Amino acid sequence: MADAELDALPSLDAAFALTAEQLADMTPPEIDVFNARVDVETRRIEDQRERVWGRLQRALGEKKVRRGRTEQWPLRPDEAEEKARRAVREGTGSELYRADLSKALEALDALGAEMVRLNQGPRRVLDDEWDRRGGWSRFGVVPGGHIHKATGCFTLRITTRLNWRPDLSGRSDADAVAELGPYLCSFCYPDAPTEWQKNPEDVKQEEKRKEECGGSRMRVELNERMRRRASPSATCPVCGKEGVSVTSTGKLRVHKPKGADKSAKG
Numbered sequence: 521m522a523d524a525e526l527d528a529l530p531s532l533d534a535a536f537a538l539t540a541e542q543l544a545d546m547t548p549p550e551i552d553v554f555n556a557r558v559d560v561e562t563r564r565i566e567d568q569r570e571r572v573w574g575r576l577q578r579a580l581g582e583k584k585v586r587r588g589r590t591e592q593w594p595l596r597p598d599e600a601e602e603k604a605r606r607a608v609r610e611g612t613g614s615e616l617y618r619a620d621l622s623k624a625l626e627a628l629d630a631l632g633a634e635m636v637r638l639n640q641g642p643r644r645v646l647d648d649e650w651d652r653r654g655g656w657s658r659f660g661v662v663p664g665g666h667i668h669k670a671t672g673c674f675t676l677r678i679t680t681r682l683n684w685r686p687d688l689s690g691r692s693d694a695d696a697v698a699e700l701g702p703y704l705c706s707f708c709y710p711d712a713p714t715e716w717q718k719n720p721e722d723v724k725q726e727e728k729r730k731e732e733c734g735g736s737r738m739r740v741e742l743n744e745r746m747r748r749r750a751s752p753s754a755t756c757p758v759c760g761k762e763g764v765s766v767t768s769t770g771k772l773r774v775h776k777p778k779g780a781d782k783s784a785k786g
């Protein structure tokens with residue numbers, strides 16, 4: 521979520537102050553801005569925990585190993601934590617080594633406590649209201665990609681950014697399509713009409729093709745003189761544009777109709 525959108529969300533203090541009675545009178549968009557805030561906070565804690573786990577592995581003397589295209593720590597987070605706790609308990613290694621481990625373990629404990637506070641506080645109150653109403657529609661967008669149910673989708677990788685749109689919570693699929701485009705994910709919305717399940721990439725290609733001159737990729741006859749040139753060109757018989765380059769297979773390169781470039785620039 522961009523900073524500007526973050527600023528538009530209620531504060532964490534406000535989320536902690538929420539009561540069931542207040543939530544009962546609120547609309548789904550009003551409720552989901554608080555859910556979005558709690559999500560942001562959850563992610564912040566998880567990111568920080570990730571970093572401390574890395575610090576812990578480094579303190580343990582572990583080195584990242586190459587796995588495929590990524591570098592990863594050799595131990596799972598829980599394994600690293602267990603190893604560090606054992607070292608501290610049993611007094612293994614130097615004092616400095618154990619001090620480093622203790623510091624990282626303390627940070628992990630603090631982050632764990634923050635997560636518990638969040639889950640037992642606002643997260644639970646918000647989830648209870650969701651359950652009480654039997655849920656409502658939610659929409660999230662991958663920038664340049666599909667629209668998903670904001671509660672997560674198995675087609676998304678864990679690292680994919682899903683921009684949650686609380687303002688559309690409780691609205692119909694048709695409203696979401698009108699606002700965000702006909703890009704519903706076919707796994708999240710299996711019953712949606714296929715014209716609402718377009719691939720954003722296909723639509724982009726389609727639009728590009730619409731701008732092309734109909735003479736693009738057309739086979740042209742070159743005269744002897746032109747054929748001998750290193751980079752032959754010809755006049756497009758469709759739009760009349762001169763000097764359109766011709767490929768080695770004798771076809772006109774993809775081009776915009778004559779005059780289209782000028783109007784685009786001007």
Ligand SMILES: [Zn+2]
Pocket residue numbers: 667668669672673674675705706707708709
């Ligand atoms: Zn999906």
Ligand SMILES: [Zn+2]
Pocket residue numbers: 733734735736756757758759760761775776777778
């Ligand atoms: Zn043309």
